[in-house]
Amino acid sequence: MGKYAFYPGCAAKGASKELYEATVAVAKKLGIDMVELPQFSCCGAGVLEEVKDVLDIAVNARNLAYAEKEGRDIVTVCSTCLLVLRSAKYHLDNDDDLREQVNEILAEADLEYKGTVDVKHFHWVLLEEFGEEGLKEKVKKPLGGLKVYPFYGCHTVRPKDIIGYEPSENPQSLEKIIRALGATPVSGVRRLECCGFHAFWPAPQISMRLTGLNLKDAKESGADCVVTPCPLCHMNLDANQGRALKAIGENFQIPVLHVPQLVGLALGIEPKELGLHRNFVSFNFV
Amino acid sequence: MEKRKVTFRIRRFNPKKDSQPYYQEYEVEVVKGMTILEALQFIKDNIDPTLSFRAFCRSAICGSCSVKINGYPKLACKTQVFGELEVYKTDILTIEPIDNMEVIRDLIVNWDSAIEKMEKMRPYLIPDPEVVPKTLDEECKVYPNELKKFDRFTDCILCTTCYSVCGIVKVDSNYGGPFPLARVYRFAVDPRDALKKERAKIGYTFDMWNCVRCEKCADVCPKHVAPVNGIMKLRGLSIDIGLKNNPGARHVAAFYKSLLESGMLNEVLLPLRTKGIKGVLENLPMGIKMILKGKAHSPIMKPIAEHEGLRKVMKAAMEVE
Ligand code: SF4
Ligand code: SF4
Ligand code: FES
Numbered sequence: 001m002g003k004y005a006f007y008p009g010c011a012a013k014g015a016s017k018e019l020y021e022a023t024v025a026v027a028k029k030l031g032i033d034m035v036e037l038p039q040f041s042c043c044g045a046g047v048l049e050e051v052k053d054v055l056d057i058a059v060n061a062r063n064l065a066y067a068e069k070e071g072r073d074i075v076t077v078c079s080t081c082l083l084v085l086r087s088a089k090y091h092l093d094n095d096d097d098l099r100e101q102v103n104e105i106l107a108e109a110d111l112e113y114k115g116t117v118d119v120k121h122f123h124w125v126l127l128e129e130f131g132e133e134g135l136k137e138k139v140k141k142p143l144g145g146l147k148v149y150p151f152y153g154c155h156t157v158r159p160k161d162i163i164g165y166e167p168s169e170n171p172q173s174l175e176k177i178i179r180a181l182g183a184t185p186v187s188g189v190r191r192l193e194c195c196g197f198h199a200f201w202p203a204p205q206i207s208m209r210l211t212g213l214n215l216k217d218a219k220e221s222g223a224d225c226v227v228t229p230c231p232l233c234h235m236n237l238d239a240n241q242g243r244a245l246k247a248i249g250e251n252f253q254i255p256v257l258h259v260p261q262l263v264g265l266a267l268g269i270e271p272k273e274l275g276l277h278r279n280f281v282s283f284n285f286v
Numbered sequence: 287m288e289k290r291k292v293t294f295r296i297r298r299f300n301p302k303k304d305s306q307p308y309y310q311e312y313e314v315e316v317v318k319g320m321t322i323l324e325a326l327q328f329i330k331d332n333i334d335p336t337l338s339f340r341a342f343c344r345s346a347i348c349g350s351c352s353v354k355i356n357g358y359p360k361l362a363c364k365t366q367v368f369g370e371l372e373v374y375k376t377d378i379l380t381i382e383p384i385d386n387m388e389v390i391r392d393l394i395v396n397w398d399s400a401i402e403k404m405e406k407m408r409p410y411l412i413p414d415p416e417v418v419p420k421t422l423d424e425e426c427k428v429y430p431n432e433l434k435k436f437d438r439f440t441d442c443i444l445c446t447t448c449y450s451v452c453g454i455v456k457v458d459s460n461y462g463g464p465f466p467l468a469r470v471y472r473f474a475v476d477p478r479d480a481l482k483k484e485r486a487k488i489g490y491t492f493d494m495w496n497c498v499r500c501e502k503c504a505d506v507c508p509k510h511v512a513p514v515n516g517i518m519k520l521r522g523l524s525i526d527i528g529l530k531n532n533p534g535a536r537h538v539a540a541f542y543k544s545l546l547e548s549g550m551l552n553e554v555l556l557p558l559r560t561k562g563i564k565g566v567l568e569n570l571p572m573g574i575k576m577i578l579k580g581k582a583h584s585p586i587m588k589p590i591a592e593h594e595g596l597r598k599v600m601k602a603a604m605e606v607e
Contacts, residue, residue, distance in 0.1 A: 010551035015581045038591035041549040046499060047541040049515075050522045051604075058603040059545065062596060083501070105602040109595030159504035159512065167373045168505050169358040189357075194453055194500035201560045202495040202534040204568075206457055210498070239572060278579045 001129060005067040005117075006036040007085070009043065009078035011231035015239075018275025019231050022260035023077050023122060025273045029264070030138060032129065034075060039066045043084040046198075057098065058105045060088035064119075065111040074119045077260065079155035079230035080198075085119040087162050121156065123177055123229050123259050124165055135180040140268030142182025146285065148262065149186050149223035150174035151214060151237065153230030154194050168192075174227065177259065181266035188221035190214045197232040205247065211236040212248035225255040225283060227262045234258055238280045255283035288318040290377065292367060294325060296337065297382040298392050307389070309380075310334075316367045322381070323351055323362035326393075338392040346508055349445030353393050354382040359447045361508045384450035400449045404466035407488050411473060414480040432477050439472035439516055441509040448503035448513050454496050462492030464503035468516030474523055486524035494520055495534035536560050546597060549590035554582055 006027075012020040027034045040063050048056035063085065067074045076082050092099045093115050103112055120128075126135060157168040166173055171192070175185040196210030215237060218226045228234050236244065238256040245251055256279065264274040265285060276283060292314055299307035312329045323341050330337045339362070341351040346364040353362050356374050370379055387395040418426050448464040449455055455463045462470070467489055474485035497517050504512035525535050540559035544552040557565035557573070566573075576582045590596070 010553065013550060014553045014583050015576060017581050039595075041590050041593075041596050042541070042545055042551045044541055044545065045551070046518065047538050048545075049518045050525065050538045051542055052522065052606075053519065054606050055600060055603040058599050059596070062599050101606065105599055105606070108598040108602045109592065111595070111599075154498075154500040154502070157505075158501035161504070161510060161512070169356070169373050194498050194502070196453075196498050198500075199454075199496055199498040201537045201565075202532070203458075206454065206496060207498070209457065210453060239576070243572075278581055280575065280579070 001031070001033055002125070003070075003072045004032065004034040004075040004120075004125065005040075005070055005072035006034045007040055007043075007063065007067075007074045007076040007081060007119075008036065009076055009081040009231070010045075011235065012077055016231035016234060016258070018278040019077055019234070019258045019260065021273065021275040022258055022264050022269075025269050026260045026264045026267065029267050029269060030126075030130070032125065035070070035072065037066050037070065039063075043081045045080050046084050046087075054098075054101065054105075056084070057088045057091055058102050060085050061092055061102045061106055061113040062109065062111060064089060064092075064117060065106060065113050067117045068114055069111075071116075073117050075122055075125050076119065077122045077229070077231065077258070079121065079153045080232055082119060082121050083155035083162060089115070089119060090162050121165070121229060123173060126263065127173060127176060132176045132180045135177065135263075136182075139181055139266045141266055143262070143266050143285070144182050146183040147186045147222055147224045148178045148183045149188060149218040149221055149226045150178060150191055151195075151218070151226050151228040151233060151256075152192055153228055153233040156229050157192065174229065174259070177263065178227065181262060183262075183266075186221045186223045188217040188223075190217040193217075195230075195233040195236040197236050200236070207236065208240065208244045208247035211240060211244035212246075212250060215241060215245060215254060216248060216250055219252060219254055223254065225257055225262075227257045227259055229259045231258065241281055253281050255279065255281045257283060288368075290316055290368070290371065292316045292325070292371065293378045294329065295378060295380045296329075296392070297380075298337075299383075299389050300336075300391050301389075318368050320367050321363055322353070322355060322360070322365045322367060322370070322379075325367055326362060326381070338394055340394045347443060349443035352384050352445045352447045352450070352508075354380075354384055356380050357382075359384045359450055359506055361445060361447070364508055384447065386450045386452065386455050387446065395446075395450075397446055400446050400463060400466070401444075403463060403492075404469065407462060407466050407470050407492060408481075408485075409466065409469040409473065411476060411478060412480045414478055414482075417478050426478060428477060432475075435475040436472045438511060439468050439513075442468065442511050442513075443509055445508065447506050447508065448511075451502040451506050453500060453502070454493075454498060458493055458496055460493050461496055462489065462494060464497075464513035464517070465511070467492065467494055467497075467520060468511060468513035471516035471520040471523070474520060483523045483527050486520050486527055486529065489517070489520040490524050490529055494524075495532065533560050533565075544587075545600065547589075548587040549593045549596050550587055552585065552587055554585045
């Protein structure tokens with residue numbers, strides 16, 4: 001079993017508290033050695049790159065350096081954090097001048113970036129540690145008959161040069177997890193589309209339209225619920241669901257779960273412990 | 287040599303004859319190493335001479351052969367059939383023209399809309415008389431550290447693959463699109479250019495803040511240009527030249543401020559900081575629900591451990607040339 005440093009990200013620490021609760025509960029149940037480091041800061045969601053690229057990289061080199069000190073790979077539950085941290089690592093590992101420059105900056109905080117830890121998504125860790133079969137064995141309440149629409153979220157798979165965990169053309173990690181839990185993955189044409197979250201502030205109409213179309217696709221594929229590994233997708237698909245459907249002239253409800261919530265239910269964890277009551281669209285699975 | 291029977295399901299459309307596009311299937315015995323383009327050429331030479339597609343260099347240089355393979359666009363000449371069969375675990379490949387452009391015939395699209403948009407964005411060097419010598423006798427040096435800023439963006443071969451996948455191109459007719467905006471950035475940081483950072487205004491006019499950072503353009507680019515990174519940096523330049531009074535730029539400032547204050551994003555103050563009172567009002571119903579669901583934190587946030595170190599790192603990073 002690997003040793004992990006839990007990087008929840010701002011969403012899971014704030015507006016997507018239920019994701020934090022579910023992740024901690026699942027990790028505990030599965031005995032994953034995962035510790036949250038109190039020094040971790042916000043990754044900047046890529047927005048810091050718009051202030052200055054070396055600022056973005058230095059802030060995240062600091063996060064990586066704390067994980068290195070503990071000898072733990074970073075595991076995150078936010079796809080944008082995943083991309084931003086991996087991207088910083090990619091540039092630091094491939095550009096000696098940059099690494100030197102950033103290490104001079106980190107010296108201000110008595111830190112050094114060495115490049116010894118990896119950055120992973122939580123559901124990759126589930127698959128790496130247990131495999132589809134191993135996960136199946138842990139299931140206490142198989143989600144028999146449940147049709148789940150896997151909504152990946154952009155930064156879970158793209159760009160392949162930085163993420164590279166599975167082919168971005170046709171990822172299968174979520175399908176594997178859904179199957180291991182005893183549920184059935186349904187496939188729609190928009191499972192790899194963008195939810196529009198990152199244009200929410202400058203262009204809310206565009207953002208809501210994209211989310212609306214994704215929800216409609218999930219509904220039309222006959223899904224009972226959507227599952228996503230990204231809290232930002234979740235925010236648009238769940239909390240903003242009413243607004244998003246209105247933007248495309250539709251009106252229905254479909255529950256949207258975080259990956260650890262779905263996993264937790266199958267492991268037999270109480271819905272309350274998984275923060276299910278915090279989801280905007282309620283999900284009642286018996 | 288390894289061989290496999292592959293079905294190519296190709297979208298056909300001749301606007302002079304057909305009222306609707308349709309799919310036609312061709313079975314081809316493919317040997318290992320064969321590219322999608324070679325398969326298309328095989329079909330044209332041996333099965334159906336009417337099949338139309340575009341290709342010139344066959345070396346991933348000219349940028350003319352991009353097609354959708356099972357929904358994902360790639361250069362036909364750079365993509366091997368066996369690799370695709372492996373990714374999709376299949377023996378059937380659907381080949382279609384790329385999106386966001388009008389189909390001229392079968393797999394050939396009309397690039398004009400994309401190229402015309404790029405032309406309007408002045409994607410060429412406007413020499414700075416202070417830097418570029420008047421005669422050819424003198425050299426105009428660009429140093430490696432200067433080149434590093436835009437080198438990657440000069441690799442673009444104008445294949446329009448990124449343009450074809452961009453969801454914002456689809457919904458916002460004014461949006462510049464990935465490769466054109468990346469080109470604007472490329473010249474904005476060229477030391478020989480007269481407009482320099484001012485070019486960010488062009489990006490602003492062409493809705494660069496609408497980019498959703500879906501990373502599709504970076505994912506599909508056969509030359510690893512990652513146009514989205516150019517767009518992000520161009521946004522940064524627009525803030526540098528004072529285009530600060532818009533939601534995009536204020537959103538950036540809000541993040542920066544949050545990190546300085548506590549090290550974590552202050553989500554509660556984000557609507558106010560990004561869009562002012564309007565932002566608060568627009569998001570009020572959602573905000574109230576968030577509070578009821580126990581999803582909102584206090585507006586005053588406790589700093590992370592070693593926050594002082596983060597502040598020092600940020601300060602030092604901002605001081606770097
Ligand atoms: S940026 Fe890449 S995908 Fe886009 S036109 Fe240029 S080479 Fe093609
Ligand atoms: S990252 Fe931006 S430019 Fe690139 S495809 Fe997505 S929306 Fe378009
Ligand atoms: S034929 Fe020139 S890029 Fe493919």
